[in-house]
Amino acid sequence: MKKLILSLLLVSTGPLAGNSQYVNPFIGTSNFGATHPGAQYPNALASVSPFNVAYGGDLNKFEKDDAWxxxxxxxxxxxxTGFSHLNLSGVGCPEAGVMLLMPTTGKLNLDAREYGSTYSREQASPGYYSTLLDKYQVKAELTSTLRTGLSRFTFPKGKSHVLLNLGLGLTNETGASLKIVSDQEIQGSRMLGTFCYNAEDVRPVYFVARFSKPAIELGAWKKMPAYKNVEADWISYNDSIKPYADYRQQLSGDDIGAWFSFDTQENEAVEVQLGISFVSIENARANLQAEQPGFDFAKVRRQAVAAWDKLLDRVEVQGEQEQKTLFYTALYHSLIHPNILQDVNGDYPLMGQQGTGNSKQNRYTVYSLWDTNRNLHPLLSLLYPELQSDMLRSAVAMAGESGWLPKWELYGMETQVMVGDPATPMIADSYLRGIQDFDVAAAYQAMVRAAEQRDNNLLRPENADYLDLGYVPVDDEGPYDGSVSTSLEYYLADFTLAQLAGALGKTADQQKYQRRAQHYRKLFDPSTGMLRPKNRQGQWLTPYDPELGRNFEPAPGYIEGNAWNYRFYVPHDTPGLIELLGGQHNFLQALDATFDTGNFDMANEPDITYPFLYNYLDGQSWRTSARVQQLIAEHYGNHPAGLPGNDDTGTMSAWLAFAMLGIYPVSPGLMDYALFTPSFDKVTLHLNPDYYSGKTLVIENQQKNSNSNKDVRIKFQQQDIERPFLTHQTLVSGGRLVFY
Structure with missing residues (x-):
């Protein structure tokens, strides 16, 4: 209860009127949720977040060197140690977290280990964050636009400073450049790349920062590394920081920064605008000029709140405030990534090559598709199809530029993280849901290339074996390759490609990929009831422990999980898997055992559809409602640890949003939603008329006071539903779905 009260107090009571008032940005900032409470605009390139993962208060320890x-x-x-302006939400590897502003007072100190401060009185709400820096008694307030951040630092009387640190950050790359343009402006760049320690391209992000008043003193600094004097045979282990007062030339290095100093009166505010671009300093300046032509903190904050309300108000819910907070925070986290990449003039960095492209539509980036193809993109397709449409166009354009659809794309770089061919399910599923205003012919060509190219296949590197054997063999896999996991992802991709082929009238392709999607049966081991690794000779991996990998240790055949986590991961053919397991009774026992033995992992993707599989069993859909309610209660809450783990760019939050609505998409490429008891008395979805014929979809829960999920009946448009599923097309035609 104390945690709950604290988390509610932390939320700002600022100028919120719509459903953004229910969002608690602190949810997910503990328990490895990897969200941040900073000032965030919907799907924005820029955000401004407190950065508190360096040193941890111990001046002799830099935590980034010791922790993942x-x-x-x-x-x-x-x-x-500052407020960063390029941030990722809910990712599992270090990246970004760069361009840190830090206000200080008194004697100038340029060492982050020493100028860092404890802080208190935190508040956060959509588009706003504030805190008090205890050491300096400086109030820091943050807000942001699509491509810029705005910080307001309210100082005490005396000598005050604003530091820009280009050395600190989460990225594994180093290197930056800066130039002080005037006593109110600085420009430069910071290198990014090597996400998850993969050797992909590196890229600079450019910035321009402006101050609301001229500095009376300024300069740049450079950290001089530890060095060894060979002649004297001694070593200096202490970094030293060399200041360059009033330095106006370009300065480059791995650990550099700049300071602007002021004489401030009591409670005088100094504001700092910072615009970013992945194309050039000139574009960063243009972004700043377009989105913040003057200094107006209140206006920028109001615009951010209005942007959030416009999106969040598309869903109206009636229920308890605590439930509203969980739901709208889940929607909030689902609307951070993917985010725009293009500048105000349409420029963006080309995918997989040097050079600049230009788009009149939004160009998106941060495609964590192994995670998000499962539920986040279906959620966007249902509630925000106009956003999903631009995301589809961006993905297809990436294939045109690089030759391949994205897998885990980041700022125009393909990181090759995780397995499978996840863009194919994402694109095919969106098209089948009715989002078809993109170049589907180009998309289909790119999808077929991924499915058919045997060698040097960026999306399916194991495709030669897969085409020859019908599965990926365990023989040559590395510790995190996961031959079974990879095979299952390929089967799902082939299934969704088959569904798209059918919709496009390509019957021969449809039949071919449908057959390939059924090859999951080759990995089904009747003796264990598991999907089990095989070698090239068709022999089962022996010895075999289905629980190996439960704690994320390397497990032959599986990635990020064990055999139990992947046991039912054939979402495109659950009825077929039920048959393989010996019928509904055996399937029910195996499904229950997954939860009862602790082999269900709410914090990871392969098994997050399992609570909804009870709907495939006659008379057992009530178990779906019971499991979902149990999982929400156990893993989600209105407190910093209120996510089950890493949000995976919104995937865990999208799960919660669907779960609270009482509908869940069972598989990419299948239009069925599983139906179960919603969390609210009434939900109204306002559908986009440009994509869907229905004006609204109303979901009502008229049996909320019942003590048993077994008594639930379902009606749609006053007609009883015998099978606990409805199609996407049925729901977006509008109407009234009632649980009674």
């Missing part, structure tokens, strides 16, 4: 930190902010940490 994919987060700019951890709720338990209390030592802040």
């Amino acid at each position: 930190n994919s987060r700019v902010y951890i709720h338990e940490n209390r030592f802040l």
Whole structure:
């Protein structure tokens, strides 16, 4: 209860009127959720977040060197070294978290280990964050636009400073450049790349920062690394920081920064705008000029709130405030990534090559598709099809530029993280749901290339074996390759490609890929009831432990999980899997055992559809409602640890949003939603008329006070539903879905 009260107090009571008032940005900032509470605009390139993962208050320890930190902010940490302007939400590897502004007072200190401060009085809401820096008694307030951040620092009387640190960050790349343009402006760049320690391209992000008043003193600094004096045979292990007062030339290095100093009166505010671009300094300046032509903190904040309300108000719910907070925060986290990449003039960095492209439509980036193809993109397709449409166009354009659809794309770089061919399910599923205003012919060509090219296949590197054997063999896999996991992802991709082929009238292709999707049966082992690794000779991997990998240790055949986590991962053919397991009774026992033995992992993707599989069993759909309610209660909450783990760019939040609505998409490429008891008394979805014929979909729960899920009946448009599924096309035609 204390945690709950604290988390509610942390949420700002600022100028919120619509459903953004229910969002708690602190949810997910603990328990490795990897979200941040900073100032965030919907699907924005820029955001401004407190950065508290360096040093941790121990001046002799830099925590980034000792911990796997994919987060700019951890709720338990209390030592802040600045506010970063390029941030990722809910990712599992370090990247971004760069361009840190830090206000200080008194004697100038340029060492982050020393100028960092504890902080208190945190508040956060959509588009706003504030805190008090205890060491300096400076109030820091943050807000942002699509491509810019705005910080307001309210100082005490005396000598005050704003530091820009280009050395700190989460990225594994180093290197930056800066130039002080005037006593109110600075420009430069910071290198990014090597996400998840993969050797993909590196890229600079450019910035321009402006101050609301001229500095009376300024300069740049460079950290001089530890060095060894060979002649004297001694070593200096202490970094030293060399200041360059009033330095106006370009300065480059791995650990550099700049300072602007002021004489401030009591409670005088200094504001700092910072615009970013992945194309050029000139474009960063243009972005800043277009989105913040003057200094107006209140206006920028109001615009951010209005943008959030416009999206969040598309769903109206009636129920308890605590439930509203969970739901609207889940929607909020689902609308951060993918985010735009293009500048105000349409420029963006080309995918997989040097050079600049230009688009009159939004160009998106941050495609964590192994995660998001399962539920986040279906959620966007249902509620925000206009956003999903631009995301489809962006993905197809990436294939035109690089030759391949994205897998885990980041700022125009393909990181090759995770397995499978996840863009194919995402695109095919969206098309089948009715989002068809993109170049589907080009998309289909790119999908077929991924499915057919045997060698040097960027999306399906194991495709030669897969085409020859019908599965990926375990023989040559590395510790995190996962031959079974990879095979299952390929089967799903082939299934969704088959469905798209059918919709496009390509009957021969449809039949071919449908057959390939059924090859999952080759990996089904009747003796264990598991989908089990095989070698090239068709022999089962022996010895075999289905629980190996439960704690994310390497497990032959599986990635990020064990055999139990992947046991039912054939979402495109659950009825076929039920048959293989010996019928409904055996399937029910196996499904229950997954939960009862602790082999269900709410924090990871392969098994997150399993609670909804009871709907395939006659008379057992009530178990879906019971499991979903149990999982929400156990893993989600209105507190910093209120996500089950890494949000995976919104995937865990999208699961919660669907789960609370009482509908869940069972598989990419299948239009069925599983139906179960919703969390609210009434939900109204306002559908986009440009894509869907229905005006609204109303979901009502008229049996909320019942003590048993077994008594639930379902009606749609006053007609009883015998099978606990409805298609996407049925729901978006509008109407009234009632649980009674």
